[in-house]
Every structure is written in structure tokens, then in C-alpha cells.
Amino acid sequence: MKNKLWMASALLLLCTAPTAVRSQTPSAAARDLAGQWQGTLQQGNGQRTVLKIAKDGAQYKGVLYNIDQNGRAVAVPAIAVEGNAVKFEIKLQNASYEGMLSADGNAITGSEKLQNGELHALNLARVSGDAAWPIPEPPKPMAADATPKFDVVTVKPTDPNNTSGTWVTVRGRHLMTHNTTVETLITFAYGIQKRQIENAPAWLGEHYDLDGVPDVEGQPSGLQMRMLVADALVERFGLKFHHEQKEGTVYALTVAKGGPKMTVTADAPSTPGNFLYNGPGRLHVTNSTMKDFCKGMQESALDKPVLDQTGLTDRYDFQLNWTPDQSQFQQMGWRVPATDDPNAPPSLYTAVQEQLGLKLESTKAMVDAFVIDSIERPGAN
Numbered sequence: 001m002k003n004k005l006w007m008a009s010a011l012l013l014l015c016t017a018p019t020a021v022r023s024q025t026p027s028a029a030a031r032d033l034a035g036q037w038q039g040t041l042q043q044g045n046g047q048r049t050v051l052k053i054a055k056d057g058a059q060y061k062g063v064l065y066n067i068d069q070n071g072r073a074v075a076v077p078a079i080a081v082e083g084n085a086v087k088f089e090i091k092l093q094n095a096s097y098e099g100m101l102s103a104d105g106n107a108i109t110g111s112e113k114l115q116n117g118e119l120h121a122l123n124l125a126r127v128s129g130d131a132a133w134p135i136p137e138p139p140k141p142m143a144a145d146a147t148p149k150f151d152v153v154t155v156k157p158t159d160p161n162n163t164s165g166t167w168v169t170v171r172g173r174h175l176m177t178h179n180t181t182v183e184t185l186i187t188f189a190y191g192i193q194k195r196q197i198e199n200a201p202a203w204l205g206e207h208y209d210l211d212g213v214p215d216v217e218g219q220p221s222g223l224q225m226r227m228l229v230a231d232a233l234v235e236r237f238g239l240k241f242h243h244e245q246k247e248g249t250v251y252a253l254t255v256a257k258g259g260p261k262m263t264v265t266a267d268a269p270s271t272p273g274n275f276l277y278n279g280p281g282r283l284h285v286t287n288s289t290m291k292d293f294c295k296g297m298q299e300s301a302l303d304k305p306v307l308d309q310t311g312l313t314d315r316y317d318f319q320l321n322w323t324p325d326q327s328q329f330q331q332m333g334w335r336v337p338a339t340d341d342p343n344a345p346p347s348l349y350t351a352v353q354e355q356l357g358l359k360l361e362s363t364k365a366m367v368d369a370f371v372i373d374s375i376e377r378p379g380a381n
Contacts, residue, residue, distance in 0.1 A: 032105070033055075033079065033081065034053055035052075035127075036132050037051045037126055049066055061077055099111070108125075110122060139172060142219060142221065142224055142270075146218075149215050150228055151212075155232060157208055158207040159209075166180055170219055173214065174212065175220060175229070176209075181206060183200065183205060186239070188229055189226050189230035190230065195248075196368060198370065208378075220272065222273050225272065236379075242371050244371055245369070248305070248365070251306045253358055254310055255358060256359045261355065262357070275288060280324045284319055286317045287317065318356060320351060322348045324348065
């Protein structure tokens with residue numbers, strides 16, 4: 001009798017075990033990822049994300065959209081599926097994603113790893129029809145010959161409880177800055193390095209947030225963004241200044257032997273470029289000229305003006321990863337931690353040559369001195 005019971009139990013296990021396995025592993029049909037997926041990246045106030053996946057032969061590829069910001073399409077060249085594990089890299093942002101596909105093939109539970117190593121949950125659901133979030137239309141660019149001023153702008157001290165990151169960006173028609181010192185606003189608006197500023201009061205190191213709408217329709221270009229910040233400095237801070245020419249030490253950017261290694265952008269020149277850090281020494285650049293790159297470096301990382309002597313006229317997309325030294329990022333107020341990691345990225349000068357095909361060298365040249373005549377803290381909005 002015991003043997004019969006044991007045999008019956010074994011037979012029951014053999015009959016039910018395959019069903020249990022099938023409930024945990026997606027079928028071949030369920031593993032077909034083609035379609036639209038969407039979810040909210042749990043970073044800050046949340047960022048709605050859409051991933052459109054297509055099948056290319058036996059491989060998957062996709063296009064990623066952050067629809068709460070500029071909705072710009074970011075290519076995902078390859079998406080790997082191993083069992084119910086889904087993985088891909090977002091190379092343009094130096095980020096990656098890993099998740100697990102549900103048994104019915106309609107959900108992926110996972111997280112995105114950012115360039116700075118932070119992990120943020122991003123659970124994706126397969127959607128169609130009315131449930132699919134619409135991809136925003138690319139904003140129309142501001143007329144290239146427009147010289148905008150702010151129609152409405154607010155300027156307020158940065159909340160001391162929200163000092164993560166320092167940035168200048170465009171969202172829709174709004175130009176916004178966060179956690180930027182007045183010194184940083186000046187260097188951005190006028191394309192100079194902080195050492196070029198003279199007669200500056202000590203409070204130029206105070207941090208402010210700016211949010212304004214231009215008096216001209218359309219999304220401003222990089223140059224027009226600088227015009228708008230300059231307008232805020234004059235109108236809200238009462239900035240008055242003049243220029244003088246003086247000889248000084250600068251960094252010269254030239255093309256290295258073998259030529260540039262950067263990717264020419266597919267964006268229109270009128271599309272705003274990005275110059276974004278995900279921590280010290282982790283730089284993401286899109287749709288930018290070498291002059292834009294030089295301005296960004298002297299405003300953020302370097303202690304001297306940077307002159308573009310490359311002769312390059314294209315706009316580029318690229319990543320630049322390096323290990324900063326203690327002289328860098330002082331104007332950003334960032335502390336650069338010491339590291340003895342043998343796998344850490346190289347120095348800036350080596351990284352510029354190896355990753356971009358350029359050279360950055362110190363030399364002497366005439367530079368513009370930005371002399372402040374008067375400036376005041378902004379009044380209430």
C-alpha cells in the first residue's frame with residue numbers, strides 16, 4: 001500500500017512539474033518583445049519613459065524616449081533576451097538596463113543604472129492603443145536670427161534641501177537652471193572662464209534657480225540660451241560690466257594625430273545641445289561644436305580659459321570619461337575624491353586624446369577680462 005501511495009505521489013509530481021515550470025518561464029510567443037513599452041523611472045519626481053522595440057531578424061533593437069523632458073529619441077542598438085532576463089545599453093547616455101520578463105510577456109520588472117552608478121527602478125509594461133503614451137512632437141526651434149529676452153522669469157535662492165546637481169536646460173519653452181552660482185550664470189551667459197571675471201563680490205558664489213519663458217516663440221538654441229541668461233543677469237541682478245584684454249595662460253584644444261574620433265550628430269543645428277555631467281569626470285555631450293565644448297569645459301571643469309584651435313566645424317555627440325585631479329571642478333563646488341583604483345578612467349588629457357582624438361595643452365595667449373562694474377542680489381519675484 002505504501003509503495004502504491006509513493007508511486008501515485010511521484011506520478012502526480014511528474015504531471016504537475018512541467019506546468020509549474022511553464023508558469024515561471026515565458027513562452028516563445030511571450031518573449032517576442034516587439035511593440036511599445038512604457039513606465040516611470042523612479043528618479044527625482046519621476047520621468048515617464050517609452051521604449052519602442054522592433055525585431056531585426058533574430059535580434060531586437062529599440063528607441064527610447066524621455067517624454068517628460070525633450071522627448072528626444074535615443075537609439076538602443078541591441079536588446080538581449082536570455083530566458084526571461086532583458087538587458088540593453090543606452091550608449092549615448094552611458095547607462096544600462098536590466099529586468100525580468102513576466103510569464104505572460106507583458107511586463108518587465110527592472111532598473112536603470114545611470115552613468116554615476118546609481119540604480120533607479122524602471123518597470124515597463126507592454127501597451128497599445130489608447131493606453132500608449134503619445135510621443136511629444138519635437139519642439140519647433142526659435143528663429144535663428146532671434147535675439148530673445150525673458151517675457152517672464154523667476155529667480156530664487158536654491159533650496160538647501162535640493163542641491164543635487166548643477167544644470168542649465170530647456171524644457172519645452174522654459175529655460176531653467178538649478179543650483180547655479182551667479183558666477184556660473186555669468187560664465188555661461190558670456191562664454192568665459194571664472195578666472196576672467198574681475199572685481200567680483202564674494203556673494204557671487206551664492207546658488208540660485210532660474211525659470212523663465214522667452215518673449216519669442218520656439219525652443220532656443222544654445223546661443224539663445226546664453227542670451228536669455230545674460231538678460232536675467234542684467235534685468236534681475238543689475239549686472240554692468242566692461243571688457244579688457246590681458247595676456248594669460250590658457251588651454252588650447254587641437255586635433256590629435258589620427259583625427260577626431262567623435263560621432264557627427266544626426267540632430268538639426270537648431271536642436272538644443274546637451275553638456276551634462278553625471279558626476280565629476282563623466283560628461284555627456286550632444287549636438288555641440290568644438291567651441292561649445294571649449295566653453296563648457298572652461299565654465300565647469302577647468303581652471304583656465306579654453307581656446308578652440310581644432311578647425312572643426314561639425315556638431316558632435318560623444319561621451320568623455322576621466323578621473324579628475326584636485327584642480328578641476330572647483331567652480332562647480334564639487335569635491336573630487338582621491339582614488340587608487342587601477343581600473344579608474346585616465347586623466348583628462350589622456351582621455352581627450354584617446355576618446356575624442358583631440359589634444360588639450362597649456363599655452364599663453366591674449367584673453368578677455370570680464371570686469372564687473374556693479375551687480376546686486378535679485379529682489380523678490
